[in-house]
Amino acid sequence: MPKNRMWLRCALATLLLGGGCPSTAVLAQVRPDALLSLPTSQESIVAGLEGDAYANGINAYVWGYPLVRMERVIREYTSVPHPRPATSYRAPLNQLGWAQSLATPAARDMPTANNDTLYLSAVVRLNEPYVLHVPDTADRYYVVDVFNLWHELEHYVGRRATGTVAGDYVLVPPGWQGTLPEGLKRLDVSTRTVWLWGRLRVNDGEDLAPLHALQQQFTLRPLSQRDNPGYRAGAQSLAPLPTASDDGLDFFRELAAAIKDNPVPARDHALFAQFARFGLTAEGFDPSRLAPAQKAGLLRALADGPKVAVSALASAAQQRNGWAWASGLDRFGANYPLRALVSGPYLGGQGEKEAMYPLRSLDDKGQQLTGAKRYALRFKSAPPVDAFWSLTVYNAGDKMLVDNPIARYKLGSDTRGLKVNADGSFEVPVQVVRPDGPFAANWLPAPKGPFYMILRLYQPKDEVLEGHYELPQVHVVE
Structure with missing residues (x-):
């Protein structure tokens, strides 16, 4: 019986027959409600302030990180x-x-x-x-x-x-x-x-x-x-970022300063309004009224926020033969963790029609790639692209290119001397020392420590975009 009809009958029974309906207490026993049973004690309030600041601090971090990152980058560049x-x-x-x-x-x-x-x-x-x-x-x-x-x-x-x-x-x-x-x-x-x-x-x-x-x-x-042949750009500069403090909350100061020059988009007004509870508004960031519990929550949020951004790979990236294959880098929508992640270590990433960036950090056994082992990537054919492709190795720690004795930092469609079989297949050895064997010319040097690889596909064809092209497996060479 629909709930509204049941309550209507209960009300009629109460009026006509003096009967009763199930009390709130009875329903609470059937459906436990933590808020109804929670005492409004000082302990609960303090815990709630910390939790609220933590939750909103996480949201503010993943939402606002790209803006803070870009304000830093434009000054660096x-x-x-x-x-x-x-x-x-x-x-x-x-x-x-x-x-x-x-x-x-x-x-x-x-x-x-x-x-x-x-x-x-x-x-x-x-x-x-x-x-x-x-x-x-x-x-x-x-x-x-x-x-x-x-x-x-x-x-x-x-x-x-x-x-x-x-x-x-x-x-x-x-x-x-x-x-x-x-x-x-x-x-x-x-x-x-x-x-x-x-x-x-x-x-x-x-x-x-x-x-x-x-x-x-x-x-x-x-x-x-535009039509002035003698035009020369004059010297201009950007205002400095807010002065650093020692309370650990400078990220929110930078975000507040950036928002003054870049108003919150209309789509985000409701989200942004929640941040006022910990002192972040369009007028700035005021930590002076923060309770100790709120400050603790914000500091914890700043520590965990980067992890939330990195976790976007789990939901936003497909796994294709062991490669993380993220799309939508030019249409984030409300996926703020993905936008934060891309604006950080993958700054300047493009949408999949312009370029795809399959990323690989694990071998075929599910273990972290490391220079302590030797690997072989077996391509059944070259990636189908309308421009070009390349495979690059990066240090896991600093995300930089790998120094090596042959000064080869990538291997790709234009690599001179690339060894390819008659059927179009080829193998790429990825290891620290120079390899032997028929595909030694295809060696891509690895660092001694942990690393990851990116297979760049510029102007990928539909076969790639639709998932029909099989990415190469990364085999451990015993």
């Missing part, structure tokens, strides 16, 4: 060292910065950097629209990703999305009401500061001089200066 290393892509605010050589183990700016492309970086403060001009690259792979400060990839400019002919793309800030000249492609963005993150393909062993000349043909300038 606009601080240009002197002398500037050839692998560096740092540049002053509102200017393009190009790496002049491929990443090596000595390049420390970018965790999990590729060894396939020359990187581009530009932090753009949009006081007005800015015009990005791209040259004709003659079908050479390149991409410029437009990230907002929540590390959300809002636009692609490049071979897959817009082709490789020359073009002009205008970054338009929120609220701008002007009219663009004809022939310019409008790219609306959701934050007033954006990060451009680009890649330009380098073939194995090719002369970089023509690529350096091609890089110079990419330009960035304000719309008002």
Whole structure:
């Protein structure tokens, strides 16, 4: 019998016959209710304050980490060292910065950097629209990703999305009401500061001089200066981050400062409102009224928040033959832990149609990859892509490329001397010492300690996207 009908009959029985209905106490015995039985003691209140701060602190961390991370990154990437290393892509605010050589183990700016492309970086403060001009690259792979400060990839400019002919793309800030000249492609963005993150393909062993000349043909300038041949970007800088304190809560101070420049998106207003209970509002972060229990909860949240972000791999990534295969890196939606994870160790990651990044940290026996063992990856065929593919090894600790005696940091579709069988299959030995055997030429050096691998697939074909391509198993060589 439906509950509403049962209660209606009970009410009628009470009025007409003087009968009764089951009391709340009886129902509580049937369905235990911890809140009804919990005493409002000081002990319960203290425990509740700690738990509430912990839960909301975790949510604030995974939600706000990308914004804090990006505010840190844009300051790092606009601080240009002197002398500037050839692998560096740092540049002053509102200017393009190009790496002049491929990443090596000595390049420390970018965790999990590729060894396939020359990187581009530009932090753009949009006081007005800015015009990005791209040259004709003659079908050479390149991409410029437009990230907002929540590390959300809002636009692609490049071979897959817009082709490789020359073009002009205008970054338009929120609220701008002007009219663009004809022939310019409008790219609306959701934050007033954006990060451009680009890649330009380098073939194995090719002369970089023509690529350096091609890089110079990419330009960035304000719309008002588009037709000014004498334009030179003036010196500008970003305000410093909040001064560090010794209470362990600086993350929330940085988040509060970042929110003042990057208002909370409308979709997140309800979530953000919960953080006021521990002093985080649009006006700033005020820890002065925190009870000791609340501070303890927040400190515990900051310790566990990174683990929650890393756990996104378990729910957001598919497991394909032992590889973690995450998708949706350009459409996070409300998956805040995944957005936090990608903005950290996988900063600048792209959506699966542009590139796939299967990651492998365990062998076929489920054990952590380590230089204490030898491994063999057996490809039945080369990955089907419309651009190129590569396999790269990284130190597990610092997520950097592995120094090795042959200076080989990746192996891929353009590796010279790659040994392939007549049927298209091949094997890649991954180990510390130089291997013997028929596939010795395919050696990918490993570090002595724990490591992981990323198989990059640029412009993967449908066979990859739909899961029909079988990724190679990682066998332990006894």
